[in-house]
Amino acid sequence: MDYKIGGEMKVIAFNGSARRDGNTAILVNAVFGELEKAGIKTELVQLAGKKIRGCTACGKCFEKQNNRCAVKGDIVNDCIGKMLAADGIILASPTYFADVSSEMKALIDRSGFVAKANQDMFKRKAGAAVIAVRRGGAIHAFDTINHFFSINQMVVPGSSYWNIGVGLAPGDVHGDDEGIMTMKTLGANMAWLMKKIQE
Numbered sequence: 001m002d003y004k005i006g007g008e009m010k011v012i013a014f015n016g017s018a019r020r021d022g023n024t025a026i027l028v029n030a031v032f033g034e035l036e037k038a039g040i041k042t043e044l045v046q047l048a049g050k051k052i053r054g055c056t057a058c059g060k061c062f063e064k065q066n067n068r069c070a071v072k073g074d075i076v077n078d079c080i081g082k083m084l085a086a087d088g089i090i091l092a093s094p095t096y097f098a099d100v101s102s103e104m105k106a107l108i109d110r111s112g113f114v115a116k117a118n119q120d121m122f123k124r125k126a127g128a129a130v131i132a133v134r135r136g137g138a139i140h141a142f143d144t145i146n147h148f149f150s151i152n153q154m155v156v157p158g159s160s161y162w163n164i165g166v167g168l169a170p171g172d173v174h175g176d177d178e179g180i181m182t183m184k185t186l187g188a189n190m191a192w193l194m195k196k197i198q199e
């Protein structure tokens with residue numbers, strides 16, 4: 001479990017792509033650049049290659065109410081600890097069959113259920129979705145992630161477009177100027193929002 005030090009603010013991001021340093025990671029780093037300029041600490045957790053499974057619907061999180069998932073042996077409880085310790089949460093995913101990756105959906109279901117079982121424990125943290133896409137389905141993936149933020153009473157900053165970057169091969173999103181600009185604007189707005197929430 002991570003703990004907050006002093007008044008320093010932090011954003012934790014999770015990359016749901018199977019490719020560690022692909023387009024989704026590049027987009028997250030564009031958001032991070034603006035957050036860091038505003039003095040906000042950042043950390044990227046790559047789900048690629050890590051063990052992560054879906055919700056078993058055991059309901060133990062509602063019985064125990066200890067901010068933890070009863071399913072052990074994968075990274076979800078570490079991720080929940082990092083979410084709790086952060087002021088802002090970015091959930092980033094490539095578009096897979098017009099939705100988020102299975103790894104990202106597992107993180108959403110598990111951490112989301114634990115949060116609901118524990119008085120909406122991510123309440124009033126800032127939350128932002130970041131999506132990489134080759135061609136179609138990005139809005140649906142974007143909506144999937146925003147459903148997590150809204151049901152958890154989180155606050156979502158906007159940007160100049162929906163938070164989408166276009167590319168197929170790793171690095172292609174560098175060629176999507178509007179996508180990169182959207183991420184930078186998102187980062188600036190997320191920093192602004194987090195400072196307002198902290199006031």
Ligand SMILES: Cc1cc2nc3c(=O)[nH]c(=O)nc-3n(C[C@H](O)[C@H](O)[C@H](O)COP(=O)(O)O)c2cc1C
Nearest residue numbers: 017022023024094095096097098134135136167168
């Ligand atoms: C299993 C799988 C499904 C995909 N489904 C879609 C899709 O529905 N729509 C789309 O535009 N691109 C789709 N793609 C392409 C990726 O979204 C695209 O390459 C993206 O840039 C990958 O991001 P990454 O480099 O972070 O992994 C798919 C890729 C994979 C591996």
